[in-house]
Amino acid sequence: MSLQITHAIRRFGAVEAISDVSLSVAPGERVALLGHNGAGKTTLMKMILGLTHVDGGSISVFGAAPGTSAARAACSYLPENVAFHRALTGREQLRLLARLRGAGRKQADDLLERVDLSDAADRRIGTYSKGMRQRLGLAQALLGQPRLAVLDEPTSGLDPISRGEFYNLVNELADGGTAVLLSSHALTELEARTDRIAILLKGKLVANAPLAELRSQARLPIRLRVAARPENTEEVAGRLGGIRVNGQSVEISCLQGEKLGHLGRIAALETMIEDVEITPPSLEDLYRHYSGRNPT
Numbered sequence: 491m492s493l494q495i496t497h498a499i500r501r502f503g504a505v506e507a508i509s510d511v512s513l514s515v516a517p518g519e520r521v522a523l524l525g526h527n528g529a530g531k532t533t534l535m536k537m538i539l540g541l542t543h544v545d546g547g548s549i550s551v552f553g554a555a556p557g558t559s560a561a562r563a564a565c566s567y568l569p570e571n572v573a574f575h576r577a578l579t580g581r582e583q584l585r586l587l588a589r590l591r592g593a594g595r596k597q598a599d600d601l602l603e604r605v606d607l608s609d610a611a612d613r614r615i616g617t618y619s620k621g622m623r624q625r626l627g628l629a630q631a632l633l634g635q636p637r638l639a640v641l642d643e644p645t646s647g648l649d650p651i652s653r654g655e656f657y658n659l660v661n662e663l664a665d666g667g668t669a670v671l672l673s674s675h676a677l678t679e680l681e682a683r684t685d686r687i688a689i690l691l692k693g694k695l696v697a698n699a700p701l702a703e704l705r706s707q708a709r710l711p712i713r714l715r716v717a718a719r720p721e722n723t724e725e726v727a728g729r730l731g732g733i734r735v736n737g738q739s740v741e742i743s744c745l746q747g748e749k750l751g752h753l754g755r756i757a758a759l760e761t762m763i764e765d766v767e768i769t770p771p772s773l774e775d776l777y778r779h780y781s782g783r784n785p786t
């Protein structure tokens with residue numbers, strides 16, 4: 491395992507910000523860490539990086555303790571609020587860090603291009619927009635082929651195109667064997683882009699599985715929306731026993747195991763129907779389900 495967290499605890503006074511959390515990330519795996527504001531995502535990340543101590547349990551980064559030089563050499567980090575020296579240019583900042591991490595100037599310049607900062611690379615960071623600073627932070631976190639990348643809300647402040655490009659970079663990193671742990675509040679963008687979802691609720695891990703597994707565990711309903719021909723709507727609704735919506739459509743909620751049976755009945759209506767739309771529970775529905783539970 492690249493990262494192994496075992497029964498980790500972190501207290502702030504009487505508050506347990508991280509409560510008995512066990513989580514691991516394998517090489518090449520992309521894990522999304524979700525949770526409400528204050529759930530403990532940033533705290534857990536800081537524990538992994540050795541920026542805050544661990545009160546109980548243990549964390550191993552490639553077999554080393556967080557914050558040791560071996561662990562630090564393997565990790566990169568994009569903090570929640572990335573800050574730079576305003577007077578440096580983007581290129582100076584990145585080349586400086588490249589030197590520290592033992593990466594070449596060329597990689598720094600290539601990365602500036604990958605995050606679409608080539609044109610602004612020789613301007614002072616003080617003149618950058620929020621999204622540009624965030625992209626510079628990303629480039630910084632990708633320097634020197636980290637073996638574990640810890641990214642705290644990496645896409646916050648990015649426009650939709652930049653978000654897409656960011657996930658392409660994450661995929662490349664993971665394909666090269668880097669373990670990626672990232673936190674986000676933008677749920678829809680994570681659906682096809684992470685291998686596993688971990689959900690923190692008040693410091694406790696309430697879910698930790700691939701999306702498909704969370705879907706089947708949660709047993710949330712699937713929605714089937716059947717568009718009927720106008721003259722048949724009444725009959726279709728009657729035969730399928732669904733709810734009428736928008737005049738011409740009939741909606742049915744069912745569990746995964748019942749879906750094919752319903753589809754068979756719908757298909758038997760032949761020319762009475764125009765279309766069927768199947769909507770599985772979204773990550774947002776799953777998130778609500780898991781984060782609405784009481785932590786045990």
Ligand SMILES: Nc1ncnc2c1ncn2[C@@H]1O[C@H](COP(=O)(O)OP(=O)(O)OP(=O)(O)O)[C@@H](O)[C@H]1O
Binds near residue numbers: 526527528531570
């Ligand atoms: N240095 C600190 N001193 C006291 N309490 C802290 C400290 N750092 C974090 N906390 C508390 O720990 C809890 C978890 O905070 P954390 O920043 O990890 O949440 P988060 O999941 O990253 O939230 P967000 O989505 O808002 O970034 C909160 O209750 C917070 O107030």
Ligand SMILES: [Mg+2]
Binds near residue numbers: 533
């Ligand atoms: Mg945070």
